[in-house]
Amino acid sequence: MVKVSVLYPNKPGSRFDIEYYLNTHMPMSARLLGDAIKAITVEIGRPARGGEPAPFAAICGFTCETVDDFMNAFTPVAGELQCDIPKYTDIEPVIQISDIRIG
Amino acid sequence: MVKVSVLYPNKPGSRFDIEYYLNTHMPMSARLLGDAIKAITVEIGRPARGGEPAPFAAICGFTCETVDDFMNAFTPVAGELQCDIPKYTDIEPVIQISDIRIG
Numbered sequence: 067m068v069k070v071s072v073l074y075p076n077k078p079g080s081r082f083d084i085e086y087y088l089n090t091h092m093p094m095s096a097r098l099l100g101d102a103i104k105a106i107t108v109e110i111g112r113p114a115r116g117g118e119p120a121p122f123a124a125i126c127g128f129t130c131e132t133v134d135d136f137m138n139a140f141t142p143v144a145g146e147l148q149c150d151i152p153k154y155t156d157i158e159p160v161i162q163i164s165d166i167r168i169g
Numbered sequence: 170m171v172k173v174s175v176l177y178p179n180k181p182g183s184r185f186d187i188e189y190y191l192n193t194h195m196p197m198s199a200r201l202l203g204d205a206i207k208a209i210t211v212e213i214g215r216p217a218r219g220g221e222p223a224p225f226a227a228i229c230g231f232t233c234e235t236v237d238d239f240m241n242a243f244t245p246v247a248g249e250l251q252c253d254i255p256k257y258t259d260i261e262p263v264i265q266i267s268d269i270r271i272g
Contacts, residue, residue, distance in 0.1 A: 069212050071228065088270055107272030109172050111265055121265050125174065127272070162214060162224050167191055169210030
């Protein structure tokens with residue numbers, strides 16, 4: 067199994083609308099990507115106790131059987147998903163493709 | 170529930186011994202941290218098809234009920250865990266504390 071992670075690095079002054087992301091963007095992603103996605107995880111970064119932002123505003127993970135499964139699901143809807151990003155953030159996400167080894 | 174993520178950013182020339190990490194360091198972490206940890210995930214970054222390294226060599230996640238549960242488990246064993254890091258990598262990990270919102 068593979069995980070495609072989308073990480074949003076916090077930068078000073080950056081914007082991230084958690085409610086839009088959780089309530090609109092992620093449901094849209096799940097609907098558009100469809101059955102190729104076996105599991106979705108979303109974590110929202112907690113500020114440190116001193117108020118310093120977390121390294122990442124959010125980290126999202128899409129679990130799929132193979133990278134090809136993900137790419138076949140993503141490619142036809144990439145434009146629609148990417149056009150939605152400015153509605154919740156000005157952070158350029160980092161994309162990581164990993165092999166799931168534990169968990 | 171919260172997730173404590175440990176991310177190892179790839180840098181040119183950096184070293185990461187996947188087998189030591191999976192077979193020695195992670196079992197040691199699970200044993201030392203004990204029952205406070207409700208789930209452990211490990212993903213190993215895949216190089217891109219052109220051979221470019223993934224943004225992160227590895228991403229590990231510890232799921233706990235609360236940040237305090239994690240800190241109470243981690244603090245007494247932090248030295249032992251941190252001393253083991255040079256055995257598998259010269260990358261300084263990034264620590265992220267998140268609220269699990271989906272998954």
